Amino acid sequence: MENYGIDIWGDDNFIIEGGVVKVNHESKPSLIKMVKEIREKDYKGPLLFRFPHLIEKQINKLYTLYTNAINEYDYKGKFNAVFPLKVNQLPNFILPLVSLGEEYNYGLEAGSKAELFLAMTYNKMGAPITVNGFKDKEMIHLSFIAKKMGHNITIIIEGLNELETILEVEKETSLPCPNVGIRVRLFNSGSGAWAKSGGIDAKFGLSSTEVLExxxxxxxxxxxxxxTMIHFHIGSSMNSIRPLKNALKESGHIYAELKNLGANKLSAINIGGGLAVEYSQFHRTAQYHLQEFANDVVFTLKNIAKQKGVEEPNIFTESGRFISASSTVLITPVLELFSAEYDSEHLRLKEHNPPLIDELRELYNDMNSKTALEYMHDSIDHLESLLKLFDLGYIDLEDRSNAEILANLIIKKAIWLLEVDDYEELKRIDDKIQEKYLVNFSIFQSLPDFWGIKQEFPIMPITHLDKNPTRSASLWDITCDSDGEIAFNPEKPLYLHDVNLKEEEYYLGFFHVGAYQDILGMRHNLFSHPTEINVVFEDGEVKLEKILESQKIIDILEDIDYDTNEIKKILKTNLDRNTYQTLKQYLHDNSYLKTTWS
Ligand code: PLP
Structure with a gap:
């Protein structure tokens, strides 16, 4: 049975049992049960389920990896970590993260003034804050104020001008100076899709000459x-460990050289993010084990410290994807299978049909499991010929409609016959017999990285998993944009079930959407952020908490600076009271489709 690669990307977070996907935690609730519970409260459209226990799992894992490595090599430095806010700033994600990280002194990283305000407000006092990215005087002043509040804050400079500004603020105010870190521009760059963060021509960091200056x-x-700190980040979700080792050597030596020059309080190397997340359903992309990653960091830094006779540095990490990606799952209903319109009830056969139409009828009636494949291929050829005949004006619209219906009925019957006998054969011909699934979501809003950089995400139905999926699937979102499609890819095929949506519901889950997608999502066509739900396990019970409904249409319009009173006034002009009341209700709905078409 198809398991959609859950053993590759799932990390035992979810299991398939009894044909449905379940959360592999405590009472093991099924995703479909949670979806139904929420939909009964009349929240329709796409749903974003957040699982704080998976954030906790990843934080635990991160600290355990480094504790193991530190113990194994008898390392004297300490391990610290911060979560980079840019990866997910939303309160339903960040607030649980901060409280779950408290026992570890887990901190936050800020890359902008707005993020710094969040860190200053919510970071646990004493837990580290690192400040990255380009900074103006105001942002540096804010960091001084954070220090004054009692925060353990390090401004990581990206250029000498930032250091000049730090010196200026230090002179102009009586505020205490935060710790300073230097982002170094390394010769060694990373590996994987986001490798360009490192390297000699990277956007960030100081050259060796600038470090000395x-x-x-x-x-x-x-x-x-x-x-106090040397910092680098050579790329997100690295699939190979070798560039990291090189970067560690380079930064380790910079650390040691500066210590030997008299940087007495320099005590930490911050290695940025980069821990891999398995996004693929088809093969593992990370060519290392997580423990190997932590061991390499500790071992390499230990060796350099020994070689140069300096103290072993504390280690900081800023892993983002690793902590957040798995914690959020988007679940949304399929609204339509496009072949559903090809129903035999709609045939308009005549007394005298074009010969190819009669042949299609015969193929349909005579087909058996032995002839299924051959007849299906014939039907596809016949359909192509009939469409050409239509273009040339030799057959009419009714004939064309009959041709389309019959060819699709033949494909469906062949799939049904083949499934029994030869499922593998069926897969072999999949690109010819694709089904289009219309899904109630916006790719631009919910999977922006798929739209922008063709990032893969694990996708699977959350029910029907005790049956073989028989349709090679293309997913269409509800935006009116042809880019809103996840097209069938024979190299990485997605197979889904042939369902009759008049009789049963069918939901798709998009996994690993907890990193970046929430905040990068665009309101193309004015589809806003989906309804969010936090799933909390407490005293053996599953609680669906902090439900945050997708924005109402009226609020979306206000957000893009329309005068909503004016909108209402204009709409009201020519309508009677009752019609206007209905219209007002629609304005207060969210913009996703509410009723499935049948
Ligand atoms: N730190 C810095 C400076 C970054 O630029 C990034 C992301 O690009 C991260 C941390 C997070 O990296 P990741 O999500 O791979 O853990």
């Missing part, structure tokens, strides 16, 4: 002791 500037201003 920065140190001299600190010395001249008696601020050497503020320098």
């Amino acid at each position: 920065a140190f001299e500037m600190l010395e001249e201003n008696n601020l050497t002791d503020t320098l």
Whole structure:
């Protein structure tokens, strides 16, 4: 039975049991049960389920990996981690993360002023805050204020101008100076889809000459002791470990050289993010084990410290995807299978049909499991010929409609006959017999990385898993944009079930959407963020909490600066009271489709 690669990407977070996907935790609730519970409360459209226990699992895992490595190599430095806010800033994700991370002193990383405000507000006092990205004087001043509030904050400079501004603010205010970190521009770049964050031509970081200059500037201003951290980030979701090892050596030596130059308080190397997430349903992409990753970090830094006679640095990481991707699942109903319109009831056969139509009828009636494949191929050829005849004006619209219906009925019958005898054969011919599934979501809003960079996400139905899927599937979203499609790819095929949506519901789950998708999502066609739900396990019970409904249409319009009173006034002008009330109700719905078509 098809398991949609759950053993590759699933990390035992979800299991298939009794034909449905279940959360592999405590009472093991099925996803479909949770979907039904929410839909009964009249929340329709796509649903984003967040699982804080999976955030907790990843935080535990991260700290365990490094604790193991530190113990194994008797390493003297300490392990610290921060969550990069840019990966997911939404409150339903961040607030549980902060409280789950408390026992580890888990901190936050900010890359903009708005993110810094979040970190200053919600980070546990004493847990580290790192500040990355380009900064103006205001952002640096904010970091000083955070320090004054008592935060353990490190400004990581991306260029010498930022250090100059730090010196300026230090002189102009009586505020305490935060720790300073230097992002180094390494010669070694990363691997994987996001590798361009590192390398000599990277967007961020100081060259060796600038690192030396920065140190001299600190010395001249008696601020050497503020320098505590060396930072690099060579790319997200790295699939190979070798570039990391090279980057560790390079940054480790920079750390040691600076210590030997007199950077007495320099005590940490921050390795950024980069831990891999398995997004593929077809093969593993990471060529290393997570423990190997942590071991390599500790072992390499230990060796450099020994070689250069300096203390072993504390290790900081800023893993984002690894912590967040698995914690969110998008579940949404299929609204339509496009072949459903090809129903025998709609045939308009005549007394005298074109010969090819009569042949299609015969193929349909005479087909058996032995002839299914051959007849199906014939029917596809016949359909093509009939469509050409239509273009040339030799057959009419009714004939064309009959041709389309009969060819589709033949394909369906062949699939049904073949499924019994030869499921593999069926897969072999899949690109010829695709089904289009219309799904109630926007790819631009919910899977922006699929639209933008063709990022794969695990996709599977959450029910029907005790039956073989028989249709090679293309997914169409409800935006009126041809880019809103996940087309069938024979190299990475998605097979779904042939369902009669008049009789049964069919939901698709899109997994690993907890990193970046929430915030990168666009309101193309004015589809807003889906309804969110936090799934909390408490005292043996599953609680669906913090339900945040997708924005109402009226609010979306207000958000893009329309005067909603004016809108209402104009709409009201020519309508009677009752019709206007109905219209008002629609304005207060979210923009996803509510009723499935039947
Ligand atoms: N730290 C920095 C500076 C980054 O630029 C990024 C992402 O690109 C991260 C951390 C998070 O990386 P990841 O999501 O691979 O863990």
